[in-house]
Amino acid sequence: MELKLLDASGQPSSTVSAPDTIFGRDFNEALVHQIVVAFQANARGGTRAQKTRATVRHSTKKPWRQKGTGRARAGMTSSPLWRGGGRTFPNSPDENFGHKVNKKMYRAGLRAIFSQLAREERIVVVDSFQLESPKTKSAAAKLKGMGFESVLIITDVVDENVYLATRNLAQVAVVEPRYADPLSLIAYKKVLITKPAIAQLEEMLG
DSSP: OOEEETTTTEEEEEEEEEOHHHHSOOOHHHHHHHHHHHHHHHHHOOOOOOOTTTTSSSOOOSSOOOSSSSSSSOOOOOOSTTTTOOOOOOOOOTTTOOOOOOOOHHHHHHHHHHHHHHTTOEEEEOOOOOOOOOOOHHHHHHHHTTTTTSEEESSOOOOHHHHHHHOOOOTEEEEGGGGHHHHHHHHHHEEEEEEHHHHHHHHHHO
16 A cells, blocks of 8 residues: 655655555454444443432331322332433442453454555655644644644654644544554544554554
């Protein structure tokens, strides 16, 4: 697979050969959907809680006598049938939303995503990505000059200047190859990869 190689100004200078084991695979939609859903589910936290009939605040007094009123029997106002009563199957803070995905499936899904991005010409390569100062303005100007509005930058080593300069840019993310997740690869319009990062990806996913 041949990927576009950009120069310092963001103009295509030539092409670089990328391994077909990562960038030349068929697209498996079902597998990609599975790993994206699993990634989102595994990021969820148990932040919601509801009360059972044992924990809801209520009186233990019987609302009315058992027989003779013509109404249904009632023992406590904490019944799940009552308004203000406890929930039958409440959500708890320790609820686990995680999905299990095998390592081989996850790697195969990433290879399918990289391959599809390469076919759609959403992946470009640079020799390196560095900034002289940790200024957000300079990072935004450089990316704009290269023609990027929404970009995921995958570099072999995240330089401190690059990290500090891009962390406040909403449509820019900088990660190392091991932290490239399926959701980010799909969400950003372009993926910018450095040459050393391609070698790391081949070692990880090849």
